Amino acid sequence: MKTCGTLIPELLKSYGVDTIFGIPGVHSVEMYRGIEASGLRHITPRHEQGAGFMADGYARATGKPGVCFIITGPGMTNIVTAMGQALQDSIPMLVISAVNGRADLAMGEGRLHELPNQLALTSEVSRYSHTLMDVKNLPKVLAHAFSIFNSQRPGPVHIEIPLDVMIQDASAIDTSAWPLPQASVAAPQAIAEAAQRLNQAKRPLMVLGGGAGKASAPVTALAETLGMPVINTNNAKGVLPASHPLAVGGSPSLKHLRDELEQHADVILAVGTEFAETDYDFFFLGDLNIQGQVIRIDIDAGQLCRNVKADIPLLGDAAQTCASLANQIDRAAAAQLQQGEARAAQLREAQIELRDPDYQAFFSTIHDVLPDAIIVGDSTQPAYFAQVHHNCEKPGRYFHSATGFGTLGYAFPAAQGAKLGQPELPVLCLTGDGGGQFSLNELSSAVEANLKVIFLVWNNQGHGEIRRFMDDKDVPQIGVNIHTPDYAALAEACGMRGANATSLAEFEQCLRDAADHDGPCLINIAEAGLVSGYPW
Known part of the structure; x- marks a missing residue:
């Protein structure tokens, strides 16, 4: 049976x-x-x-x-x-x-x-x-x-x-998959109205959220057709490659990008984004107040009525709706395309000035050693920097738990899941010494499955971000200066290679050694040896 x-x-x-x-x-x-x-x-x-x-x-x-x-x-x-x-x-x-x-x-x-x-x-x-x-x-x-x-x-x-x-008898049950429905496209009348608004726009802007993750090709075509700069949230990193001349990257929480979104763009096309606090108000500047017209594309009808009012709500799949919209858009003149690329370049340049050079050097080292790596982050200082400043060429190459629900203990196991899903790509886990203690036990899982994940532990001897919040609010530092174990020794005890890095040069060498090693490795990184301040 x-x-x-x-x-x-x-x-x-x-x-x-x-x-x-x-x-x-x-x-x-x-x-x-x-x-x-x-x-x-x-x-x-x-x-x-x-x-x-x-x-x-x-x-x-x-x-x-x-x-x-x-x-x-x-x-x-x-x-x-x-x-x-x-x-x-x-x-x-x-x-x-x-x-x-x-x-x-x-x-x-x-x-x-x-x-x-x-x-x-x-x-x-x-x-x-x-x-x-x-x-x-x-x-x-x-x-x-x-x-x-x-x-x-x-x-x-x-x-x-x-x-x-x-334990019921299932011997007679058909085990074949049912044909699945495909995601729908927005109503033709609504698409036509949105296309008309975009055709008339003088300063259009696109904002991408996680719902655009599978819409890279139509999103790129639509941006190029309109000469439209593209801002992305954390979950949309890489949907438009960072090297594309219309890619702004960054985070819509940055003040100059919020200014572009709120005051300067006359028509905003928002694709698969919630307009949620952790993406658009990471620095607690207040709710968005968009002056231009807003066109929202979302697969969830309820989401189209939350956070930001849409002048034209388009209920449908991001990829199909963007493709249908592109078919009704007049191709931008060369001058308009150049203007859009110039706007994107200006917004990118403004971000470069905001980057902490120490954190940027850390991520540049990762890119130099493992340019195709998937980086999986926890709630930790480098992840906060990456949320704002780290950009990708492809979707799914950077994600973390610092936005959205904001869980701790995410990166150790999530990086292993990423490696199992993409075994041909290098995978880096990026966690803090505080958050890492939420899921230290999962190091044994990586050894058991022989997953070649490089675990990076950003060590500032406690919950560094909460310490900063306590200091800013004049609250005594209670519960944040926790005991930190010897991560490198713990890694060795679990059966993987462990190493310590106290400078950027040591980190680079440890990373190269880990990349050459056939199995999981952990690098314990002393924050004090790599940076002098916070990432923003």
Whole structure:
């Protein structure tokens, strides 16, 4: 007999899944029965939050949903933080968990791992959360999940399976994937109106958010057609290559870019962006007050009514809607294109003057040694600098947890997920000595899976950013000057190479050594030896 648990890996494989992140438990072992036969790769983190962050990093690096197998109760309470980060950043993640048997649900009888209402917990950090009450419905429920990933605003989906359903007979169930709906394009009338506004614009400006991540080609074509400078948020880094003459890069939180957005641009085309605080008001300058006309493209109708009022809201997929819009745009005259490139160059030059030279030298060293690397950041000083000043040539080459939900402990596991998704690319983890202690245990996961990830620990002996906030607000430094372990020794204890860098030259040599090493490495970087101040 083929059970429901055996069926799950087969169905997942039919949707192109190749990797599962999970920690087996008494309640979830049935889901593991079919993994070996399916050929799916299983990665074991050391904590369910690590599983969620690994799935998140895998999804950002590949564009495919990351999948987790989680036990009920503590497994779910552990992973909800990772689901919250993925929800805020619209990252596709499928979490399949066990739950107590149907007759025992919500009884409060103290059964193993019991939560009175697990869906009440997960529904707050997911796009869709469902209890499977009969195995015959599993293909439909999974089709619903993957349709969200494929045609709606993505995010975590949670499916819980009661223990008695997990062992139901699934021998007669079809394991083929359901055809998935494609994302829609905005209404023709709205596109025509938007095209008319853009054709009449004298000083157009494009702003890209994470929703534009798969729209590089149509976004580039549209920008070139209009001679339109392009600003990007953190999650849109690389959608327009940083080397493109219309790429402004940076962050819309910078004052001179906010001025361009609020006061100088007459028509703003915002593609897949929330206009959220951590992208547009990172320095707490206040809410945006845009004077020009705003055209917003978003796949989520509710998002079009939040934060910034749209003069023309375009409900649809970013790539398809931009392509349809480009078909109705008059090609810019050469003079207009040159003017747009000149505006972009001027805005880029203004950013260069704001860059801290020490942090810039640090990232330049990384680029010189590993120019194609994916960098995965935590909430740490270099990540704050990168949020504003680090630019990319391709999407998915830099991401972090410092914006959006703002979790700590993200980078150690998320970098491993990125490496599993893009094994041919070098992957760097960038965390702080404080944030790193949230997920130190995941170093063992990298050794076990033999993942060639270079872990960079920015060490300022505590929670440096919160120290600065306390100082600025005249609050005593309590709870931030924490004990910091010997990271290099810890790395060695876990079975990977560990090294210390106390200067930029030492860091470069350690990085080159790590790049040549066949396996994971950790470099503990003394902040005091590399920089003299904060990154802005």
